[in-house]
Amino acid sequence: MFVSYRKILSDLDEASHLRSIKSFERKAGKYIYIDNKKLINLSSNNYLGFADNEEITEEFLNFAGKKYSFGSASARLLTGTLPVYNGLEKLIGGLFKKEAALIFNSGYHANVGINSTLAGAGDVIFSDKLNHASIIDGMLLAKGKFFRYKHNDMHNLEKLLIRERNNFNNAVIVSESVFSMDGDIADLKKLVELKKKYNCILVLDEAHAFGVFGKNGLGVCEDLGITSDVDLIVGTFGKAIGSMGAFAAGSRILIEYLVNKARPFIFSTSLPPINIAFSKWIIENKLPYTYDARMRMINLGKNLGSESHIIPVIVGENSETVQLSEILYQNGYFTLPIRPPTVPDGTSRLRLSLTADMQMQDLETLVKLLKDFNIKVPC
Ligand SMILES: Cc1ncc(COP(=O)(O)O)c(C=O)c1O
Structure with missing residues (x-):
C-alpha cells in the first residue's frame, strides 16, 4: 500500500507537480523575507495588508482586551x-x-x-x-x-x-x-x-x-x-x-x-x-477608509492587462513555470508557481496578486523579465 503512495509522489515529482510546505517570515505590507532576502510578495491574498500589520494587531488588542x-x-x-x-x-x-x-x-x-x-x-x-x-x-x-x-x-x-x-x-x-x-x-x-x-x-x-x-x-x-x-x-x-x-x-x-x-x-x-x-x-x-488604496490597486492590475488586482501570467508547462518563478525570485519577486490540479493542464502559471501598497515602480523589473521570457505584457 505504501509503495503505491510513494510511486504517486515520485510521479508527481517527475511532472513538477509535487507540493511541499514552506514557512515564511512576513512583515506588514508588500515584502516577504526568505533567508534574509527581502522580496516583493506577489503570492498572498493579503490585499490590504491587514493580516500581518503589527500596528493594527496592537490597536485591535487594545480594543479587544480580554x-x-x-x-x-x-x-x-x-x-x-x-x-x-x-x-x-x-x-x-x-x-x-x-x-x-x-x-x-x-x-x-x-x-x-x-x-x-x-x-x-x-x-x-x-x-x-x-x-x-x-x-x-x-x-x-x-x-x-x-x-x-x-x-x-x-x-x-x-x-x-x-x-x-x-x-x-x-x-x-x-x-x-x-x-x-x-x-x-x-x-x-x-x-x-x-x-x-x-x-x-x-x-x-x-x-x-x-x-x-x-x-x-x-x-x-x-x-x-x-x-x-x-x-x-x-x-x-x-x-x-x-x-x-x-x-x-x-x-x-x-x-x-x-x-x-x-x-x-x-x-x-x-x-x-x-x-x-x-x-x-x-x-x-x-x-471604510480603504477606498483610494483599493482603487489604486485595481488600476495597477488593469495597467498590467488584468480586470482586477489578480494577474495571471500563463506559462503553460510546469517546468517552465517553475523556472520563471526561480528567475523572478533571483530578481527580488516572490511568485509561487500554480500548477494542475489547481489550474487546468497546460495552463501552469504565476498568479500575481497585488497589494494596495504596491506601485508600478515595484513591478518594472518584473515586467521586463516577463518580456525577456517571451511573455506578453500586458499579460
Ligand atoms: C474563489 C474562492 N473561494 C473560496 C476559497 C476558500 O476560502 P478560504 O481560504 O477561506 O477557505 C478560495 C481560496 O482561495 C477562493 O479562491
Whole structure:
C-alpha cells in the first residue's frame, strides 16, 4: 500500500507537480523575507495588508482586551455561538441589505456546505468551469446533478439551461465574481438575467472581491448595483480582511436551510471569538477608509492587462513555470508557481496578486523579465 503512495509522489515529482510546505517570515505590507532576502510578495491574498500589520494587531488588542477567548470549544449549534458571532452576522446582513447572514469557518467550508446542500435529489447546479475547488467539492457531495459551463461563456450556460432546466426542481447557478486564478470578472449582469429568465438561485463567490471592489468594499455586486439580485453572496474574511472565516448572505429561508443542512457548518467547532471580533473590527473600523488604496490597486492590475488586482501570467508547462518563478525570485519577486490540479493542464502559471501598497515602480523589473521570457505584457 505504501509503495503505491510513494510511486504517486515520485510521479508527481517527475511532472513538477509535487507540493511541499514552506514557512515564511512576513512583515506588514508588500515584502516577504526568505533567508534574509527581502522580496516583493506577489503570492498572498493579503490585499490590504491587514493580516500581518503589527500596528493594527496592537490597536485591535487594545480594543479587544480580554473580552474574547482563543477558542469556542463547541460547534455553532451547540454552545459555540457567542454574541460576537451574532454581531458579525448582523453587520454583514446589514451591509449587503440581506435578511440574514451566516458565518462559516472558512470559504472552503462555506462553498462545500452551500453547494452540497442547495442541490438535493432532483435539483441541479450549473457551475462555471473555472470555479474554485471548494465549489467543485461541494457539488461532488450534492445529491443533485451538476453541469459545468465553459468559463464565463453565457451562451454555453444558456444552452445548458434550455436543455436541462425543466428536468429538475430547484436550479442553482454558481460563479466566482473575480476568478481566483485568472483575475477576470464574471458577466454578472448576464448571470442575473439568466437566473431570472430560467428561475434559478444565483450563488456568487466574492472571495477575492470582498474588501476590494465596490464603494464600501462589498465586492463586484456592490460595484454593479446588483446585490439585491443575487440570492446568496459568499465572501471570505481570510483574504482582504486579513482574518479567517467566511460568510453567506441571503434570504432568511436560505440561511435557515443552511443552518439545518450544511454539514461543514453543523459538524465543526466554530472559529475562535477573538478571530470573529477581529473580522468585525476590521470591517467596521478599517475597511471604510480603504477606498483610494483599493482603487489604486485595481488600476495597477488593469495597467498590467488584468480586470482586477489578480494577474495571471500563463506559462503553460510546469517546468517552465517553475523556472520563471526561480528567475523572478533571483530578481527580488516572490511568485509561487500554480500548477494542475489547481489550474487546468497546460495552463501552469504565476498568479500575481497585488497589494494596495504596491506601485508600478515595484513591478518594472518584473515586467521586463516577463518580456525577456517571451511573455506578453500586458499579460
Ligand atoms: C474563489 C474562492 N473561494 C473560496 C476559497 C476558500 O476560502 P478560504 O481560504 O477561506 O477557505 C478560495 C481560496 O482561495 C477562493 O479562491
